[in-house]
Amino acid sequence: MNSRERILGRVRRALADVPDDAGPYEEAVARDYLREHGHRSVPETVDLLAENLADYRALVHRCTDGELPELVARLLSAHGSGSVVVPQGLPTGWLEAVDAALVQDSAASTAPELDRIDSVVTGCAVAVAETGTIVLDGSSDQGRRRITLVPDHHICVVRVPDQVVSSVPEALGRLDPKRPLTWISGPSATSDIELDRVEGVHGPRTLEVVLVDGS
Amino acid sequence: MSGTFVGMPAFPVAAREAVGNETLRGNLRHATHTIRDKRARAVAELDDWAALREAGKQIKDHTLRHLDRYLVQVEEAVTAAGGTVHWAADADEANEIVTRLVQETGESEVVKVKSMATQEIGLNEALEARGIHAYETDLAELIVQLGKDRPSHILVPAIHRNRGEIRDIFRSEMSEWGRPAPENLTDTPAELAEAARLHLREKFLRAKVGISGANFVVAETGTLVVVESEGNGRMCLTLPETLISVVGIEKIVPTWQDLEVFLQTLPRSSTAERMNPYTSMWTGTGDGRAGEGDGPRTFHLVLLDNGRTDTLADEVGRQALRCIRCSACLNVCPVYERAGGHAYGSVYPGPIGAILSPQLRGTGSEIDASLPYASSLCGACYEVCPVAIDIPEVLVHLRERVVQGGPAVRQGNRVVLKPARGHAAERAAMRAAQWAFTRPGALRTGQRLASRTRRLHPRTLPGPGRAWSGSRDLPAVPAEPFRDWWQRTRGGKDGAK
Numbered sequence: 001m002n003s004r005e006r007i008l009g010r011v012r013r014a015l016a017d018v019p020d021d022a023g024p025y026e027e028a029v030a031r032d033y034l035r036e037h038g039h040r041s042v043p044e045t046v047d048l049l050a051e052n053l054a055d056y057r058a059l060v061h062r063c064t065d066g067e068l069p070e071l072v073a074r075l076l077s078a079h080g081s082g083s084v085v086v087p088q089g090l091p092t093g094w095l096e097a098v099d100a101a102l103v104q105d106s107a108a109s110t111a112p113e114l115d116r117i118d119s120v121v122t123g124c125a126v127a128v129a130e131t132g133t134i135v136l137d138g139s140s141d142q143g144r145r146r147i148t149l150v151p152d153h154h155i156c157v158v159r160v161p162d163q164v165v166s167s168v169p170e171a172l173g174r175l176d177p178k179r180p181l182t183w184i185s186g187p188s189a190t191s192d193i194e195l196d197r198v199e200g201v202h203g204p205r206t207l208e209v210v211l212v213d214g215s
Numbered sequence: 216m217s218g219t220f221v222g223m224p225a226f227p228v229a230a231r232e233a234v235g236n237e238t239l240r241g242n243l244r245h246a247t248h249t250i251r252d253k254r255a256r257a258v259a260e261l262d263d264w265a266a267l268r269e270a271g272k273q274i275k276d277h278t279l280r281h282l283d284r285y286l287v288q289v290e291e292a293v294t295a296a297g298g299t300v301h302w303a304a305d306a307d308e309a310n311e312i313v314t315r316l317v318q319e320t321g322e323s324e325v326v327k328v329k330s331m332a333t334q335e336i337g338l339n340e341a342l343e344a345r346g347i348h349a350y351e352t353d354l355a356e357l358i359v360q361l362g363k364d365r366p367s368h369i370l371v372p373a374i375h376r377n378r379g380e381i382r383d384i385f386r387s388e389m390s391e392w393g394r395p396a397p398e399n400l401t402d403t404p405a406e407l408a409e410a411a412r413l414h415l416r417e418k419f420l421r422a423k424v425g426i427s428g429a430n431f432v433v434a435e436t437g438t439l440v441v442v443e444s445e446g447n448g449r450m451c452l453t454l455p456e457t458l459i460s461v462v463g464i465e466k467i468v469p470t471w472q473d474l475e476v477f478l479q480t481l482p483r484s485s486t487a488e489r490m491n492p493y494t495s496m497w498t499g500t501g502d503g504r505a506g507e508g509d510g511p512r513t514f515h516l517v518l519l520d521n522g523r524t525d526t527l528a529d530e531v532g533r534q535a536l537r538c539i540r541c542s543a544c545l546n547v548c549p550v551y552e553r554a555g556g557h558a559y560g561s562v563y564p565g566p567i568g569a570i571l572s573p574q575l576r577g578t579g580s581e582i583d584a585s586l587p588y589a590s591s592l593c594g595a596c597y598e599v600c601p602v603a604i605d606i607p608e609v610l611v612h613l614r615e616r617v618v619q620g621g622p623a624v625r626q627g628n629r630v631v632l633k634p635a636r637g638h639a640a641e642r643a644a645m646r647a648a649q650w651a652f653t654r655p656g657a658l659r660t661g662q663r664l665a666s667r668t669r670r671l672h673p674r675t676l677p678g679p680g681r682a683w684s685g686s687r688d689l690p691a692v693p694a695e696p697f698r699d700w701w702q703r704t705r706g707g708k709d710g711a712k
Contacts, residue, residue: 003303003520007464010524010627011283017530019279025469029273033266033476048418052489107508111420111454131490144509145453146497149446168490169475177436177471178296180453180501180510183494184480188446191486192355192371193378193404195246201354201408203446204416 036166037130046131046160050211052132054184057199058207068157068212072121073097075155075208081118085109085147089140090121094157105143114150120204121155122148125181127164127209128171132186134158134209135171137179145182154204156184160211223560225585227686228580237705239375239555245274246374247546253487254543254599260489261479270476272603275537278467279527285434285467292437296499298514301460305521305626310341312517313426313459315537317347320457322423328441328448329353329510330428331369331540332461332519334562335575349426350392350418352447354411361388367556367564369542370485375555378402389414415447419619425451429462431477435470438498439516442481442491452495452610458511465536470649472684477539480601484541522575528624531612535570537602542567544596544606550589559586566596570609577625578617584635587613618642640679669694 001009011158021028026034050060061072072094076084095102102155103109103117123141124134134156136142148154158164165171175181188203223229233239258264278285290300303309317325325342327333327349339349339360351360358373359366362384366372371711373381382402389396420477431440437458441448452458458689468474482491500514527533545551545565556564560582561572569590573583587610596606616623620634634642651658654683663674669692676684695703 002302003304003308006304006627007281007518007520007524008303010520011286011464011484011628014524014528014533014624015280015282021280026275028277029270030266030490031270033263033270034261037261037263055486056492071674115416115420128490133490138509144450146509149453152678153524168478169472172471172475172478177433177438177496178498178501180498181494181496182449183487183490183496185490185492187492188444189492190408190445192353192358192373193381193407194242195249195371195374196404198404198408200303200411201406201445201447202352202450214255 003116011089034167035169040129040166042161045157045166046164046211048166049127049129049132049158049160049164052129053134053186053209054132056132056189058186058209059130060209060211062213064213068094068210069097071210072157073099074156075210076100076119076121079119079153079206081153083117083119085117085120085143085151087122087141087143087147090123090143091141095121105147107144111146111150114146117151119155120151121151121157123157123159124163126171126174127158128166128168130167133168133171134184135175136182136184137175139179145180148182148184149203152204153206153208154184155210157210157212160213164182184185192206223582224552225581226558226560226589227585227682229558229560229582229684230550230589233555233558234553236555238377240553242375243552243555246371247552250487251546251599254484254546257483257487257489261483267476267480268601268603271480271539271601272279272537274468274473274476275539275602276432276463276534278469279465279533279536282464282467282527285469286464286551288291288434289432289437289467289516289518292434293499293514293516294437296437296501298437298499298516301515301517303517303519303521306336306671309336309461309517309521310338313338313461314342314345314347316457316459316515317342317424318345320424322347324348324350324418324422325424325426326350326352326418326422326451326455327356328425328427328443328451329356329372330426330461331562332428333426334366336461336519336521338461350415352415352419352451353443354445354447356407357411357415358384361385361392365557366562368545368562369540369565369567370545371542375557378404378407381407385410393417415450419447419450419454422451422455424457424459427451427458427460429460429466430481431474432462432467433469433471433474434467436498438471438496440474441495442478443494444486444492446493449493449495452497454508455511457513457515459515459517460515461519463521464523465538481539481541484539484543484599484601522577524627525577525624526571526574529574529612531573532570532609535567535574535605535609537604538567538571539602540567541601543599543601547595547599548590549593551593554589559589561586566590566605566606566610570604570606570613573613573617577623578613578632578635581637584617584637587611587617618645659698660697663699665692666694666696668712670710
């Protein structure tokens with residue numbers, strides 16, 4: 001008997017005392033928890049996102065659609081970035097004012113190559129106000145998971161209010177589990193030394209989130 | 216479970232030594248009190264905490280009740296998404312599978328995400344014995360590995376170390392494993408984290424094989440979820456060509472929607488954050504869906520039993536399998552705070568370890584038979600548990616098993632356990648109590664006698680009772696038995712003023 005059959009057999013014998021309740025799963029769990037916490041207007045939800053992002057040390061900026069290229073250029077230059085990795089499908093206009101060298105992400109680029117690049121600019125799939133989280137799903141304006149991981153500086157553009165939801169349950173409803181997903185709440189951090197929170201271990205030490213209004 | 220802890224003394228012996236270590240007690244007190252206060256604030260932000268906790272409990276209970284069906288569903292979904300599923304009945308088999316998979320890549324180095332399951336099976340040691348070096352990349356795991364130490368906390372394995380000790384370990388050991396610690400490294404947490412970043416980055420960038428566990432596996436989609444903070448997890452999950460995930464069979468949740476419960480309760484219960492900095496979710500190799508070259512090309516899922524089905528067979532104890540390893544119970548436990556994690560002789564310390572280890576491993580060894588007693592039964596662990604595991608109930612149940620013996624399941628077979636040695640005095644005391652409580656006259660006489668001789672009572676018990684009174688104050692016998700007091704004050708027909 002192989003281990004698959006052995007384990008499944010053990011499970012079935014272990015559950016011999018359990019009555020057969022073959023009802024649908026939808027009825028098996030009481031889901032009387034909240035879909036969102038508190039009642040907020042749309043602008044208040046965006047404000048909460050900004051507040052919670054900042055609370056975990058992300059740098060938050062707000063601008064209009066028209067101001068975005070200037071702002072991105074300014075943030076990159078303030079960070080001293082000489083090179084920027086760019087997802088294949090990033091709207092070209094976002095980077096039109098940038099001086100730094102633009103490096104298109106491609107499957108051929110290796111981790112050591114990415115390690116030599118200063119910054120990355122991406123869009124996002126959804127942002128969660130209550131937790132201060134941005135979620136990337138590998139769409140063409142976000143690129144492969146590694147490009148938002150290896151460079152030390154990540155600028156993420158969130159279109160508000162379209163891409164903003166209140167809560168974790170709402171965010172999951174918008175996401176496709178077949179895609180590789182990365183949920184990001186503030187920059188890399190550790191609490192392993194005396195449970196003091198320190199920002200910046202292996203992921204980007206600087207996370208800047210740009211909330212673009214009216215797009 | 217792991218050979219790391221074989222030969223551990225029973226909990227009271229190990230704990231006595233730890234309690235005398237003032238540095239350890241100071242570190243632990245500071246750390247556990249910091250985190251428990253933060254957790255309370257993070258939980259208070261959610262008005263529906265009680266409903267989320269109940270939903271988490273129901274989801275896990277439902278999954279366990281139909282675990283055979285969900286295991287098969289996971290296998291189908293992961294396979295359909297381009298992954299390969301392996302089944303491991305015990306630690307040896309899991310280690311054998313992982314070793315073979317690594318050998319097939321031709322690599323002799325792997326990078327690892329912090330994983331309780333791989334610690335439980337002693338994977339690093341098994342790989343090392345076959346010439347494969349496994350690098351722990353979580354900062355706390357790195358501290359433990361470099362210090363040739365053992366983990367003492369589920370979430371923060373190096374919680375027993377303070378910053379000065381960590382600096383000393385980095386300075387003396389990092390050069391043995393790779394990039395040395397920077398000159399003049401100080402003990403500020405920021406500098407220590409930076410030293411770890413530099414040391415590990417060279418390993419991440421060249422790694423071809425990554426090994427992880429998972430916090431959750433979604434049956435309907437085959438999605439694995441890893442929750443972390445530092446980014447080391449993302450490095451290991453996305454940069455290597457081959458990813459091997461070793462996951463206990465209790466980690467399954469039925470549906471994608473179920474994550475909405477646990478992604479709210481886990482971060483707040485563990486690190487007391489609204490959300491941990493990074494959560495990674497992937498489904499097989501994601502062929503054709505995401506961009507080409509995004510993540511490992513080969514994915515293996517190893518489903519691990521290793522005592523879990525034995526635990527499932529225990530009607531009272533099976534609730535321990537609901538555990539999502541948040542470690543909230545450790546941080547509120549007065550016994551853990553004083554004894555430290557090492558005294559529990561397992562990778563699972565604290566209250567959850569006291570019920571999980573003796574079930575996964577059986578109560579045959581001295582340390583496992585002692586763990587159900589490593590508690591004051593104060594119930595704080597149950598209060599904070601985000602999946603409402605009644606740890607005190609299971610502790611009492613396991614105490615009964617240790618003292619009385621009885622039916623249990625070991626490695627899938629029904630066995631009848633003999634009472635553990637060393638509990639003769641306890642059994643005798645319980646028999647005596649039973650005798651006395653069924654004979655009111657004798658009880659009354661005994662109580663009166665005890666009251667009248669109270670000045671003569673010793674402060675510690677003689678004989679086998681010494682073990683009990685060695686760590687407790689004997690309760691003082693009142694000057695007058697309750698029934699006499701009752702008779703004297705209110706029991707009479709006239710009552711009393």
